[in-house]
Amino acid sequence: MNQRAAVIDVxxxxxxxxxxxxxxxxxxxxxxxxxxxxxxxxxxxLLFADPPGEVHIKYGYxxxxxxxxxxxxxxxxxxxxxxxxxxxxxxxxxDRETGALVALLHxxxxxxxxxxxxxxxxxxxxxAPKEVERIGIIGTGVQARLQALALKTxxxxxxxxVWGRRPEAVAEYCDDMQTVGFQPAVASDAAELAASxxxxxxxTAAHEPVLAGVHLKPGTHVTxxxxxxxxxxxxxxxxxxxxxVVVADSRSQALVRGEIAHAxxxxxxxxxxVVELGQVISGELPGRTSQLQITVADLTGVAVQDCAIANAxxxxxxxxxx
Amino acid sequence: MNQRAAVIDVxxxxxxxxxxxxxxxxxxxxxxxxxxxxxxxxxxxLLFADPPGEVHIKYGYxxxxxxxxxxxxxxxxxxxxxxxxxxxxxxxxxDRETGALVALLHxxxxxxxxxxxxxxxxxxxxxAPKEVERIGIIGTGVQARLQALALKTxxxxxxxxVWGRRPEAVAEYCDDMQTVGFQPAVASDAAELAASxxxxxxxTAAHEPVLAGVHLKPGTHVTxxxxxxxxxxxxxxxxxxxxxVVVADSRSQALVRGEIAHAxxxxxxxxxxVVELGQVISGELPGRTSQLQITVADLTGVAVQDCAIANAxxxxxxxxxx
Numbered sequence: 165m166n167q168r169a170a171v172i173d174v175x176x177x178x179x180x181x182x183x184x185x186x187x188x189x190x191x192x193x194x195x196x197x198x199x200x201x202x203x204x205x206x207x208x209x210l211l212f213a214d215p216p217g218e219v220h221i222k223y224g225y226x227x228x229x230x231x232x233x234x235x236x237x238x239x240x241x242x243x244x245x246x247x248x249x250x251x252x253x254x255x256x257x258x259d260r261e262t263g264a265l266v267a268l269l270h271x272x273x274x275x276x277x278x279x280x281x282x283x284x285x286x287x288x289x290x291x292a293p294k295e296v297e298r299i300g301i302i303g304t305g306v307q308a309r310l311q312a313l314a315l316k317t318x319x320x321x322x323x324x325x326v327w328g329r330r331p332e333a334v335a336e337y338c339d340d341m342q343t344v345g346f347q348p349a350v351a352s353d354a355a356e357l358a359a360s361x362x363x364x365x366x367x368t369a370a371h372e373p374v375l376a377g378v379h380l381k382p383g384t385h386v387t388x389x390x391x392x393x394x395x396x397x398x399x400x401x402x403x404x405x406x407x408x409v410v411v412a413d414s415r416s417q418a419l420v421r422g423e424i425a426h427a428x429x430x431x432x433x434x435x436x437x438v439v440e441l442g443q444v445i446s447g448e449l450p451g452r453t454s455q456l457q458i459t460v461a462d463l464t465g466v467a468v469q470d471c472a473i474a475n476a477x478x479x480x481x482x483x484x485x486x
Numbered sequence: 487m488n489q490r491a492a493v494i495d496v497x498x499x500x501x502x503x504x505x506x507x508x509x510x511x512x513x514x515x516x517x518x519x520x521x522x523x524x525x526x527x528x529x530x531x532l533l534f535a536d537p538p539g540e541v542h543i544k545y546g547y548x549x550x551x552x553x554x555x556x557x558x559x560x561x562x563x564x565x566x567x568x569x570x571x572x573x574x575x576x577x578x579x580x581d582r583e584t585g586a587l588v589a590l591l592h593x594x595x596x597x598x599x600x601x602x603x604x605x606x607x608x609x610x611x612x613x614a615p616k617e618v619e620r621i622g623i624i625g626t627g628v629q630a631r632l633q634a635l636a637l638k639t640x641x642x643x644x645x646x647x648v649w650g651r652r653p654e655a656v657a658e659y660c661d662d663m664q665t666v667g668f669q670p671a672v673a674s675d676a677a678e679l680a681a682s683x684x685x686x687x688x689x690t691a692a693h694e695p696v697l698a699g700v701h702l703k704p705g706t707h708v709t710x711x712x713x714x715x716x717x718x719x720x721x722x723x724x725x726x727x728x729x730x731v732v733v734a735d736s737r738s739q740a741l742v743r744g745e746i747a748h749a750x751x752x753x754x755x756x757x758x759x760v761v762e763l764g765q766v767i768s769g770e771l772p773g774r775t776s777q778l779q780i781t782v783a784d785l786t787g788v789a790v791q792d793c794a795i796a797n798a799x800x801x802x803x804x805x806x807x808x
Contacts, residue, residue, distance in 0.1 A: 169592065171493055208530045210545055210554060215583055221543060221556065223532055232532060234543065236556055236578065238585030252585045256558065261537055263560030263574045268590060270491065 169265040172481060174272045180480055181274065185317045186282035186473060187289065191445055193226070193472035194286060194413065198442025201227045202468040215242040222467040231257040231266055231478070233471040237273060249273075255474040267478050279473040280465060281310035283413060283441075284365055284387050287461035289318040290444050291411060291451050292363045292385040296321040299346075300361025302354060302374050302398070304328035304337040307367035307389060312341060315363070325361055327351040327374075355379040366390055366398040377402025382456040389463040391422045399423045399460065405432040408457035409450075414466045415440045422464040491587040494803060496594045502802055503596065507639045508604035508795060509611065513767055515548070515794035516608060516735065520764025523549045524790040537564040544789035553579040553588055553800070555793040559595060571595070577796040589800050601795040602787060603632035605735060605763075606687055606709050609783035611640040612766050613733060613773050614685045614707040618643040621668075622683025624676060624696050624720070626650035626659040629689040629711060634663060637685070647683055649673040677701040688712055688720040699724025704778040711785040713744045721745045721782065727754040730779035731772075736788045737762045744786040 196202055208221035217240035225232035237253035244250060253273040257266045269275065296319050301308050304326065312324060324346040328334040338348040351357035358364065358379035368374055368390045375386065377400055386407075388398045404410065404427035412418035415438055419425060427433040441461065444451035452459050518524055530543035539562035547554035559575035566572060575595040579588045591597065618641050623630050626648065634646060646668040650656040660670040673679035680686065680701035690696055690712045697708065699722055708729075710720045726732065726749035734740035737760055741747060749755040763783065766773035774781050 168495065169493075171491075171590075173490065203532065205530060205532060208527060208543060208545065210525065210527060210547070212547075212554075212582065217583075217585055219545075219554065219580070219585065221530060221545065223530065223541075223543065225532070225534075232534075232541065234558055236580075238580065240583065240585045243584050246584065248584055248586070252587070254587055258541070258558075258560065260534065261539075261562065262565050262568065262570055263539055263541065263562045264570070265574070265576055265592065268493075270587065 170267040171270065172267060173270050174274055176481070177269060177271045177274055177477060180477055181278055184480070186278060186476065187285045187314070187317050189472050189476045190279060190282040190286045190469060193468045194442040195445045196226050196442070197414070197466060197468040198440045198446065202471070203227070204467045207467070215240065217242070222470055224467045224471055225260060226468060226471055229471065229475055230260055231475055232260050233257055233474045235276070235467070235470045237276060255470060257474055257478050269474055269477065275473045275477065276470065277306055277310055279469040280307060280389060280463070281314040283463050283469060284311045284389055285314040285318045286445070287387045287411065287441060287463065288315055288363055288385060290441070291409065291459040291461055292319065293383045293452065293455045296363045298323040298325055298361045300351070300357040300364040301326045301367060302328070302357065302364065303367035303390065304330070304333040305367065308337060309340060311365045311367050311389065312346060313344060316345070319363065321363070322346050325349045325351050325357050327354050327357045358384070368398055369396060370398050371396055373400035373403070374398050375403055376400050377404070377406045380406055380458055382458060385452070385459045385461070387461045387463065388423045392464045393421050394425060397423065397426055401427065401430050401432045404460065406458050407433070407460040409439065409452060409459040410437060411439045411441050411444060411451065411459065411461040413441050413463045417464045417466065418462055423460070423462040492589040493592065494589060495592050496596055498803070499591060499593045499596055499799060502799055503600055506802070508600060508798065509607045509636070509639050511794050511798045512601060512604040512608045512791060515790045516764040517767045518548050518764070519736070519788060519790040520762045520768065524793070525549070526789040529789070537562065544792055546789045546793055547582060548790060548793055551793065551797055552582055553797055554582050555579055555796045557598070557789070557792045559598060577792060579796055579800050591796055591799065597795050597799065598792065599628055599632055601791040602629060602711060602785070603636040605785050605791060606633045606711055607636040607640045608767070609709045609733065609763060609785065610637055610685055610707060612763070613731065613781040613783055614641065615705045615774065615777045618685045620645040620647055620683045622673070622679040622686040623648045623689060624650070624679065624686065625689035625712065626652070626655040627689065630659060631662060633687045633689050633711065634668060635666060638667070641685065643685070644668050647671045647673050647679050649676050649679045680706070690720055691718060692720050693718055695722035695725070696720050697725055698722050699726070699728045702728055702780055704780060707774070707781045707783070709783045709785060710745045714786045715743050716747060719745065719748055723749065723752050723754045726782065728780050729755070729782040731761065731774055731781040732759055733761045733763050733766060733773065733781065733783040735763050735785045739786045739788065740784055745782070745784040
């Protein structure tokens with residue numbers, strides 16, 4: 165009756181998550197989100213000054229799921245001087261029928277990283293051209309790694325080209341990618357990368373575009389996952405204008421943040437032409453209809469992804485304990 | 487660096503809380519809230535159908551405090567058939583400088599109960615007449631008990647009169663109150679109670695008034711703590727009209743919920759006459775200025791109270807562990 169909730173630390177979560185393929189979990193999450201079967205209230209926010217910091221509270225549930233989920237994620241830039249990661253986070257699972265706390269996944273932000281990468285795989289699965297000769301990654305951080313790893317589940321291509329600003333970071337990235345089975349090459353700029361890659365992921369925190377539409381070749385898919393606010397941006401106006409298909413993880417979020425919000429404001433994309441990823445997955449709306457099209461997926465991150473990964477990971481852990 | 491957060495269960499919290507006087511803690515919380523030193527964003531809400539339920543997420547911090555607090559509280563009426571309490575809850579404390587989770591107080595709603603009662607003591611301390619010959623309690627539930635207990639810290643009066651709808655509940659209440667040092671008497675109705683009590687607490691979930699202003703005597707203080715929504719109500723229009731001093735725990739909340747919201751809509755109270763509890767505590771605005779006045783305090787519950795009690799309880803527990 166008064167059962168104690170499970171507290172699961174990041175080391176345990178990391179062990180469970182490693183090698184697990186979340187493409188199907190995210191696919192189902194986006195599908196149900198676009199069907200209106202997910203309850204995702206507005207994000208709660210708490211801001212701090214001196215030292216500066218921000219906390220986001222995302223919560224919701226998918227109808228029929230056993231748990232509702234509350235995610236509390238923070239960013240405190242000053243942590244670097246304490247040798248602590250700037251971002252932290254946890255997810256709480258509650259019983260949907262009683263409100264009882266079932267588990268605290270103290271994942272320190274790991275599950276957010278993983279679900280974000282899995283969304284990239286879903287976008288590529290449904291939008292990339294059939295033939296991908298080379299994957300292009302712009303960025304050399306955590307997501308630049310996880311996005312490439314997640315793509316292994318949806319494409320057999322292992323040729324990879326990377327572009328980043330700092331040569332040391334690029335070299336380190338190539339070493340790491342080689343270790344996990346890719347043949348990495350280094351691009352001298354984004355134009356060179358766009359010239360030979362059919363599946364491009366921008367994974368930066370850029371505030372100015374890192375990819376120019378003029379360089380995009382027909383038959384390219386671009387997933388832009390770095391911008392989740394109005395002041396961040398990875399794709400220029402021309403990239404969005406040239407896109408034959410523009411896909412958002414969440415249409416309502418895309419209107420106010422990310423690449424699509426910029427493109428709408430600039431008139432490069434019309435609101436009616438924005439397709440939701442779940443609508444492509446369900447077949448309700450077409451995604452890519454020709455191998456020569458340019459497709460763009462803009463991922464801003466939706467709370468339904470948090471619900472989905474928390475449920476999936478907890479299910480795996482609790483099944484192992486039976 | 488990666489210190490594990492403390493998980494503190496309700497049994498431990500109950501032991502710490504028992505006999506602890508939170509009047510000063512709540513006094514400070516209201517004071518700082520009214521001074522604008524507390525950051526309390528709007529409450530997050532998650533609703534469920536079939537079985538019905540609701541979840542509230544309250545969060546915030548007081549400037550200068552070491553922790554910010556997120557409270558997640560739920561109400562699932564269907565729990566009764568499972569022999570589970572309908573309400574549940576927990577509070578999370580995070581380090582205000584790093585965002586790290588410090589503690590999970592799995593209090594199952596206990597701390598909300600305690601802080602609500604402590605607010606009643608603060609209201610009585612600052613608004614009740616000097617001479618209280620008898621305390622009047624309307625209601626026989628958890629808050630009817632805790633409010634009386636909390637009043638012991640601010641008045642020496644131990645004479646208590648109770649009114650409730652169910653005779654068995656009233657009898658049980660009297661037994662319990664005797665055990666904790668009160669001399670209880672039973673009122674046949676609210677009029678009888680109002681005739682002999684100078685300090686009245688309404689602690690019900692009533693949707694229709696349980697106390698009529700026509701029965702109030704000069705020199706009475708009333709704390710109405712039961713209504714926290716627009717559909718709940720404990721005091722009639724006349725009670726509010728007759729009040730010489732009307733005090734809210736939060737002016738902004740009082741405009742939209744609780745007794746004051748009803749009274750404003752009915753023109754029984756003018757918005758400019760609503761005083762905030764913290765303003766009375768600080769002396770910025772007068773509370774009771776004569777022993778013959780009727781004062782009313784309307785408590786709707788403010789997230790700053792959750793922050794204050796979570797910090798106070800955690801501080802005590804962590805000090806004990808050093």
